[in-house]
Amino acid sequence: MHPLLAECLDHLPVLPLHVQSLFALFHDPNADGRQVGELVCQDPALAAQTLRVCNSPFFGLPTEVASIHQAVVLLGMEMVQGLVLATYFQTTLKSDGLPGGWLDGAADHAVATAHISRWLLQALGEPLQAGAAFTAGLVHDVGKLALVQLGREVEQQVVERRISGGDWLTAERHVIGVTHAEAGGEVCERWGLPDSLIQCARFHHTPLEALNEPMACVVHVADCLAHAAVTGGGVDALATEPMEAGAWQALGIDDEEMGELAADLLDLYATRSPS
Numbered sequence: 587m588h589p590l591l592a593e594c595l596d597h598l599p600v601l602p603l604h605v606q607s608l609f610a611l612f613h614d615p616n617a618d619g620r621q622v623g624e625l626v627c628q629d630p631a632l633a634a635q636t637l638r639v640c641n642s643p644f645f646g647l648p649t650e651v652a653s654i655h656q657a658v659v660l661l662g663m664e665m666v667q668g669l670v671l672a673t674y675f676q677t678t679l680k681s682d683g684l685p686g687g688w689l690d691g692a693a694d695h696a697v698a699t700a701h702i703s704r705w706l707l708q709a710l711g712e713p714l715q716a717g718a719a720f721t722a723g724l725v726h727d728v729g730k731l732a733l734v735q736l737g738r739e740v741e742q743q744v745v746e747r748r749i750s751g752g753d754w755l756t757a758e759r760h761v762i763g764v765t766h767a768e769a770g771g772e773v774c775e776r777w778g779l780p781d782s783l784i785q786c787a788r789f790h791h792t793p794l795e796a797l798n799e800p801m802a803c804v805v806h807v808a809d810c811l812a813h814a815a816v817t818g819g820g821v822d823a824l825a826t827e828p829m830e831a832g833a834w835q836a837l838g839i840d841d842e843e844m845g846e847l848a849a850d851l852l853d854l855y856a857t858r859s860p861s
């Protein structure tokens with residue numbers, strides 16, 4: 587592992603007490619929405635950002651959500667936890683030195699992956715898992731946020747390595763010693779997040795290696811679709827972000843169904859995407 591990354595992981599910010607308590611609720615089967623709402627409300631900036639995301643057209647909610655408590659009722663506790671988590675990651679990072687718009691681009695990709703993950707599960711007739719899929723989609727690339735902290739020079743080396751041949755993951759491993767997926771798994775582990783999130787972050791590019799294979803497969807498929815959605819190339823753009831056939835097959839989807847599903851999900855994204 588690149589010594590700078592080891593240092594970065596060793597110096598992950600200590601989580602404020604209310605965020606630690608919120609993370610602890612992820613593991614608590616008896617946690618209720620009221621507790622989540624109260625903890626989020628202890629941090630006004632976090633609450634405001636969470637409401638902003640919650641009111642985006644992606645959710646298509648019939649009325650504007652004005653309070654965290656209302657958000658918990660409408661979206662469910664699991665999704666609100668995910669929103670808070672992603673918001674916390676974003677606000678904790680040092681953004682100086684990052685290329686212009688990098689953080690916004692990363693946030694847009696995370697949000698796209700999260701929504702496509704939950705829509706995919708709804709389409710598969712598994713709406714009860716949609717909240718967990720949303721959260722896993724939101725945090726899947728947290729390792730990129732860690733790697734980018736290493737600075738422009740290291741990032742440039744990865745880009746150059748990529749241009750000289752091979753894929754991103756190979757380039758990252760060559761320059762840094764780990765991929766952003768592996769680094770993401772490490773970040774989630776050090777912050778004590780649930781195993782399912784650790785696995786989805788670590789294996790979102792190699793979902794068949796994950797312990798919770800179905801959820802990692804959902805995130806993998808949604809990740810690829812989110813790239814296609816954001817680059818605007820539609821289904822054709824999927825060729826640039828290779829999707830593992832084994833991932834959709836593991837979800838019980840055949841090739842033809844996957845083609846139709848991909849087109850439907852990209853349409854839904856385009857319809858809901860804020861202009």
Ligand SMILES: [Fe+2]
Nearest residue numbers: 726727790791
């Ligand atoms: Fe990734």
Ligand SMILES: [Fe+2]
Nearest residue numbers: 695726727809
């Ligand atoms: Fe991604």
